[in-house]
Amino acid sequence: MLMQDENEPDESHGPNATHGQDDTSAADVLFPGHDETEKRSPPILEVSSSLSSSGKSQMLYYLTAIAILPREYGGFAVGGHEAAVVFIDTDDRFDAERLRLVARGILQNHMAVISSNVREQLTERPSHHDEEALLVSSLQHVHVFRPQSSAALLATLHSIGPYLFDLSRHRSSSRPLQMIAIDSTTAFIRQDRLRDEVARTEEIGRSREEIESDRENQCRFSLPVLYGQLAKQLKQLQIQFHCSIVYTSVVSGGRPASDLYESQSRFSTLKPALPAPWGTLPTLRLILHRSTVRPFPPSMAPHAAVQDAPSRQKVVQQGKIAAWVNEWDRDGWPRRVVEAVEASNGGSFSFYVLETGVEFDYPDD
Template identity: 35%
Template sequence: MNAEELGRRLLGEVEEAGMEEILTSLRFLASPFPHSSFDIPSLDRLLASAQAPPGPQVQQAQAPGPCSSPTRPSTVIIPSHSLPKTKAKPPIIELTSTAPGSGKTQLLYFITALATLPPLALSGISLYGKSAAVVVIDTDGHFSVPRLVEVMKAHISRCKSSSQPHSRPASSRSNEGTRSIGRFDMMRMIKEALTHVHIFRVTSPSSLLATIESLSTYLFDTNAHHSGNRAVHSIILDSVTAFHYLLPPIQPSHTTNESTPKLTSAQFYQSVLSALKTVQQTFSCNILYTSVSLPPARPSNTTNSTPSHIPANLPRSLLPISWYAFPTLRLLLARENVPPVAPAMSVQEARRDRDARQSVVERGGFGMIALSAGRGELGESVGFYVRGEEGVVFEEDGTEEAEIS
């Protein structure tokens, strides 16, 4: 074999990659826990299960979790084959429910708090934050800044009362017993975090689409905000189905005085889908969106409106089929069941069971079940609790699980 043939063979073994792909892979490899996208062990575990194809064995790495369960280390499942040679795509999560008040927005508060708070307080106490920016597109008018502040306060208080500070040099350990987070420091951190939560309130399908399409222009304009030196952690859309019943299924045949015709339902959802993909590709950020689903179809001897490949006991999405493969993980959220009063129950029996029903309400239990995208299969379930000033709490130790349907 002469030098020319050897050179040709070696050249054929060279893999070509763009600079963006190389830098993205390096950033992915440099992260100690690349699948810990949210630092919520329960959610990260569901994501790891959804992203890992069957086959190779997995490795386990110990990763610190948020302060909801600080006394025991959290385990993040990292597939052994998950360190890619190509670009790693950030996760896309759909939060859906069949009824209001199912905990979707409460979960978004907690994710936003962890994304924008700093990793450490000045006293050295770990807050498990990411010091990033979050964009919230609020179509329902439900996203409350005072409630977000309340969730941040509760999270910092739990970390202050139960988490161990990160280690410091030996010369500075004499005052370890006095480490704490004062009210002034807490409010300063929260105020700083809030400057990196960008909330857009939209009131129509056209304004929603225009807002998503203009995000790149807004975020790259460092004069418009204070997040120029922060990465974009997540784009949150709450919710994508807010204008579902305002969209015509087909283009009206009659002419109107409007300069531009209204988008049909299919056109609108396809445009939003394309715009979200473009934003994620630009900023390499997580996408979270909420939706409303219809309750499971009741069995009927006369009609069958549910497709045969979708189990009848699962909720029916309002989103078109083109969205089924879009999310990395689809989660069905519901409030914990409260035992109903049976029709034949006596007054004495109802009074006897009153405390049990009230305790369920006071627990503020919610649950989320993983749905396999496009296949309509039930997966692992996770419980969390919303308790007023206590914020949002995940029970990582498994000692207390919300019972949902």
């Protein structure tokens, strides 16, 4: 869903192309109808969890790797999109080496599948040196920005267009912009709320006209105004470059970690962490959670704990991440969306974060 239709011509998505507003509904974006040739808007995806280290960044790395890898390699289809990605790292945790490992894992797994399908090893399998050269070349099309505040994030969003159109500053002039990734949108939420509270305190005793005038002229900090500008600029970038937008968020609060996500049915929704208008921005929301291992019961005998330890370690090493559609505000969903989610395994899937990369479970059909 996040990647463009391979049959769609690249010229319509290149850096020099602009697009008008698309009136396609959210249901049509998520679950297209029978007319696959109808032009559709790319999605805006929110990936959230109530705990850190839940696989959100790893999913962004996987989507980024798919976007930048080539369509073909060594005469065989790889499944990449030969596109560019803008990666906005607000947490200052972007790991280029990890992204390289994820991309290499995708490439090697795909080659292994091809070899299995033809029931013989590839006669001209690329060498390790060739693979590394391809990965280095692909990674040059990931453009990383590191804003240190929400105001800096807004300035970064305004600068993306001029940066991409300045072909002397990067090597992605021949590629479409596949995705704008933000990891994460809640990095500055606490300091923004504090600034907003201070600004509201300073407004005590002033007339409403003065307060509204200062906010409109941006003379005083206002969280709703700033976040409205962020959402508006993201939408404008999506329209301009016809690209997907994927961002992560951490939702604080909720039940203790040991009790979270015991089953999807018990905890299937998370209230969006960001204030309006971010609440209406995503086309789709996902919840991620890493499989946890319950602590040993206090009554367990030492020999029983020793026997049970290998199975618990196996779960940890497996690195399984459960994911499902966040059903927050489901009552307002169109019937078509509800039926499509229910028909797609309830909107749930899983993937594995391994040392060698990220592996997704795909249905056999």
